Amino acid sequence: MAHNDTAPTAPFLQRYVLEAVPRYTSYPPATRFHDGVGAADWKSWMDDQPERPVLSLYIHIPFCKTMCWYCGCNTTVPNKDDRVARYLDALDKEIQTRPIPADGIVHHIHFGGGSPDMLSPARFRRIMEAFRERFEIAEDAEIAVELDPRGVTEDLAAALAGAGVTRASLGVQDLSPEVQTLIHRIQPAESVARAAMRLRRAGIAAINMDIMYGLPAQTVERVEATARAVADMGADRVSVFGYAHVPWFKKHQRAIPEDRLPGARERFDQMHAAAACLKDTGYQAIGFDHFARPDDSLARAARSGRLRRNFQGYTNDPYDVLIGYGASSISESRQGYLQNLTDPAHYANALESGAPVQVRGLSRTAEECATGERIARLLCDFEVEAGPDGFDRNALADVIADGLVELSGDRLIVTAAGRPYVRNIAARIDPAFQTAQNQHSQAV
Ligand code: SF4
Numbered sequence: 257m258a259h260n261d262t263a264p265t266a267p268f269l270q271r272y273v274l275e276a277v278p279r280y281t282s283y284p285p286a287t288r289f290h291d292g293v294g295a296a297d298w299k300s301w302m303d304d305q306p307e308r309p310v311l312s313l314y315i316h317i318p319f320c321k322t323m324c325w326y327c328g329c330n331t332t333v334p335n336k337d338d339r340v341a342r343y344l345d346a347l348d349k350e351i352q353t354r355p356i357p358a359d360g361i362v363h364h365i366h367f368g369g370g371s372p373d374m375l376s377p378a379r380f381r382r383i384m385e386a387f388r389e390r391f392e393i394a395e396d397a398e399i400a401v402e403l404d405p406r407g408v409t410e411d412l413a414a415a416l417a418g419a420g421v422t423r424a425s426l427g428v429q430d431l432s433p434e435v436q437t438l439i440h441r442i443q444p445a446e447s448v449a450r451a452a453m454r455l456r457r458a459g460i461a462a463i464n465m466d467i468m469y470g471l472p473a474q475t476v477e478r479v480e481a482t483a484r485a486v487a488d489m490g491a492d493r494v495s496v497f498g499y500a501h502v503p504w505f506k507k508h509q510r511a512i513p514e515d516r517l518p519g520a521r522e523r524f525d526q527m528h529a530a531a532a533c534l535k536d537t538g539y540q541a542i543g544f545d546h547f548a549r550p551d552d553s554l555a556r557a558a559r560s561g562r563l564r565r566n567f568q569g570y571t572n573d574p575y576d577v578l579i580g581y582g583a584s585s586i587s588e589s590r591q592g593y594l595q596n597l598t599d600p601a602h603y604a605n606a607l608e609s610g611a612p613v614q615v616r617g618l619s620r621t622a623e624e625c626a627t628g629e630r631i632a633r634l635l636c637d638f639e640v641e642a643g644p645d646g647f648d649r650n651a652l653a654d655v656i657a658d659g660l661v662e663l664s665g666d667r668l669i670v671t672a673a674g675r676p677y678v679r680n681i682a683a684r685i686d687p688a689f690q691t692a693q694n695q696h697s698q699a700v
Contacts, residue, residue, distance in 0.1 A: 266528070266672065266673045266674075266675060266676050266677075267673055268521055268524045268525075269658065269677065270520060270521075272660075272677045272680045273520050273523075273524060274520060275680055275683075277679045277680050277682070277683040277689070278679070278682075278683065278686075278689070279679065280565060280631050280632075280635055280679060280682050280686075281565060281566060281567045281568075281569065282566070282567065282586070282588070282593055282628075283620075283624065283625075283627060283628025283631055283632070283686075284618060284620065284624055284628070284688060286586070286593070286595070288618055288688075289593065289595060289616045289617050289618055290616060290617075290618060291615060291616045293592065293594060293616070293617045293618060293619055294594070294612055294614050294615055294616075294617075295594075295612035295613075295614045297591075297592070297594065297617075297619060298354075298355060298587065298594050298614050299355045301589050301591040301592070302355045302356060302357050302577070302589075303355075304591070305357040305358075305360070305576060305577060305589065306576060307359065308359050308360070308361060309357045309359075309360045309361075309575075309576035309577050310360070310361060310363050310574055310575050310576050310577075311356070311357065311360040311361060311362045311363070311391065311575060311576070311577050311578075311579060312362070312363065312364040312365070312366070312573050312575035312577070312578045312579070313362055313364070313365045313366070313387060313391070313578075313579050313581065314365075314366045314368060314567075314578060314579070314580040314581065314585050314586075315347070315365070315366070315367050315368070315372075315383060315580075315581045315582050315585070316330070316368055316369060316370065316580070316581070316582035316583055316584055316585040316596075317367060317368070317369040317370040317371065317372045317374060317375060317582065318330050318331045318332060318343070318369060318370045318582065318583050318584065318600045319331060319332060319333070319334050319339075319340055319343075319369070319370050319371065319374045319600075320332070320333055320369070320370055320371045320374065320404070321333065321371065321374065321404075321406075321407065322440070323440065323508050324429075324439055324440055324441040325438075325439050325440045325441075325508055325509060325511040325512050326429070326439045326441075326468070326471060326499050326509065326512060327506065327508065327509075328500055328502070328506060329369065329370060330370070330583065330584040330598055331369060331370040331371070332600065339600070339601075340374065340379075342604050343582075343583075343600050343603070343604055344375075344379055344382070344383070345604075346603060346604040346606075346607040346608065347383065347581060347582055348382070348383075348386055349607045349608075350581050350582070350607055350613060351383075351386045351387065351390055351581060352386070352390065354579070354581070356390070356391070356579065357577060360391070360392070360576075360577065361391075361392050361393075361394055362387070362391045362392065362393045362394060362397055363394050363396075363397050363398070363573070363574065363575065364397060364398050364399075364400070364573045364575065365387065365393075365397060365398070365399045365400070366399075366400045366401075366402075366568065367380075367383075367400070367401040367402060368402050368568075369402055371402070371403070371404040371407060372401050372402055372403065373401075373403045373404050373407030373408060373412055374407065377411055377412060377414075377415030377416075380412075380415055380416065380419055381415065381418075381419050384399075384419045384420065397420075397422075398422050398423055398553075398573075399419070399420050399421045399422050399423070400421070400422070400423040400424070400425065400464075401416060401421050401423075401424050401425070402424075402425045402427070403424050403425065403426055403427070403451065403455075404426075404427055405426045405427070405428070405443060405447050405448045405450075405451035405452075406443055406447055406451075408424075408426075408450075408451035408454055408455060409454070410454055410458075413454040413455050413457070413458035413460065414458050416455070416458065416460060417455075417458035417459040417460050421460055422460065422461070422462060423460065423462040423463070423464065424455050424460050424462070424463055424464070425463075425464040425465070425466060426448060426451055426452065426463065426464070426465050426466070426491075427465075427466050428443075428448055428465045428466060428467050428482065428485075428486055429441060429443075429466065429467060429468045429471065429482075430467065430468060430471055430474055430478060430479070430482050431443075431444075431445045431448075431478075431481065431482045431485055432473070432474075432478045432481070432482070434473050435471050435472065435473050435474055435478060438471070438472040438473050438512065438513060438516060439471055439472065439512070440511065445485055448465070448485075448486075448489065449489050452465075452489050452490070452491075462492050462493075462552070463489075463490070463491055463492055464491060464492060464493040464494070464495065465486040465489070465491040465493075465494050465495075466494070466495045466497060467479070467482050467483060467486060467494060467495070467496055467497075467530060468496070468497050468498070468499055469496065469497075469498055469499070469518075469523055469526035469527050469530060470498045470499035470501075470517070470518055470523040470526065471499045471517075471518075472512055472513050472516035472517050473516045474518055474526060475518075475522075475526070476522075476525050476526055476529045479526040479529050479530050480529045480530070480533050482530075483496075483529070483530045483533040483534050483537075484533055484537065487533070487534060487537035487538075487539070492548065492549050492552045493542075493546065493547065493548045493549070493552055493554055494534055494539065494546070494547045494548075495545060495546050495547075495569065496527065496530045496531065496534075496545050496546075496547070497545060498523060498527065499517075501514070501517060524676070527676070528676075531547070534547040535547070538550070540555045540558065540559075542554055542555060542558045542563065542570050543558075543563065543565075543569075543570045543635055543636055543678075544635070544675060544676065544678050544679070545569065545570075546569060546570045553572055554570065554571075554572050556572075557572030558570075558636070561636075561637060562574070563636035563637070564632060564636065565631075565632045565635050565636060566578065566588065567586055567588075570636065576589065576590070577589045580595075580596065581596075582596065582603070583596055583597060583598055583599060583600040583602075583603040584596060584597075584598040586617070587614070587617075590625060591619055591620070592617055592618050592619035592620045593617040593618055593620075594614040594616070594617035595614070595615070595616050595617050596613045596614055596615070597613050597615055626643060627643070627685075627686065627687065627688075630643060630685060631682045631685065631686060634668070634670070634678065634681065634682050634685065635678055635679070635682060638669070638670040638675060638678065639667055639668060639669040639670060640667070640668050640685070641666055641667055641668075642666040642667070642668070646666065647663065647668060647685065648684075648685075648687075648690065649663075651684045651685070651690050652668070652681075652684050652685075655674065655677070655680065655681050655684060658673075658674075659671055659673050659674070660673055660674030660677050660680075660681060661674050661681055668681075668685070
């Protein structure tokens, strides 16, 4: 097993940084989802599960109090509470009616968004009660919630703890007032520290914090200061995400001043500065963008080869079936992926009228499952064994020549210099990506 570590001295190689490669949070990637699969497939997949399958539940709450300009999530700012109430009724109906495996046991529940802190304590309890009626939930299940620190009141913290929540993820991003103004998310360090303190006092011991690089007016020094601050606040896990500027797709991002965005080289340096700072303060690097205290369950999973990759990024969730509830959520089993309608109003309409909400996705072949597992091992462990046909040395020629990987017998090992480019390397062991590249170069 390779040691998960990020080289502070990895070279900046622009052509890999600019190469459009999948994030590989699923395999095949979500860009290949289509509308030829749906609810009938889900039913047959659920009828064909191992005995006593391990289940994971994801619930999407697509609402926020205000819109952050950098946001890439599927969320809206509801102008009336009716919209939230109607959505929660629909969610309730989906929980009651979606086919599930006969004798599954839930080990993990994750509330994402949006901002699940938009839910009142009573609404949060209602969802958990619906789950407890529908599923057997393991006593030691992890129940995790993504939270906007500004929404964490004493009451909400107590309600979450009372409903069994064990882990909270706080969105921090950057603590500099100038950056916060430019991204429309004013959230002083004290408000993050207060939220973490309220959650811990209520009994939610595990706290994750998300920080970002590549935001407008961010500098290496500002990213470092934010990384140091979240370490000082005692975050158990820290995720370091790069801002993706796609204003043609996310219209509110047009409010981001493009002339204040850092360039590719600055982004790379900021990412490295955050990684170096977190490692200096005792965190273990997990994959290419997560960090965890060595005694955190994610770090233990990484050391023992049990890390996995899914739509959350890196996870130690050992599920056979991931059931996604709510608008845009994605469900997964070994047979494939299915995504719900993305628009919250369309989602509610469908449930009210009895129409299906799982409308797109893909079923995967055994070969795609095997490729997906190899790619996941590479992204999680930084090394992987060849498939039955060995490695395609032509596809790997550039990353070998650039010293990003080494071949040792039938193993491909990512070097320290190659770790920031592990997704580029994954694309070179992805036959579908290689075929698409070849077709593209022939067409040009
Ligand atoms: S709180 Fe999170 S989900 Fe909501 S707008 Fe801000 S970044 Fe997006």
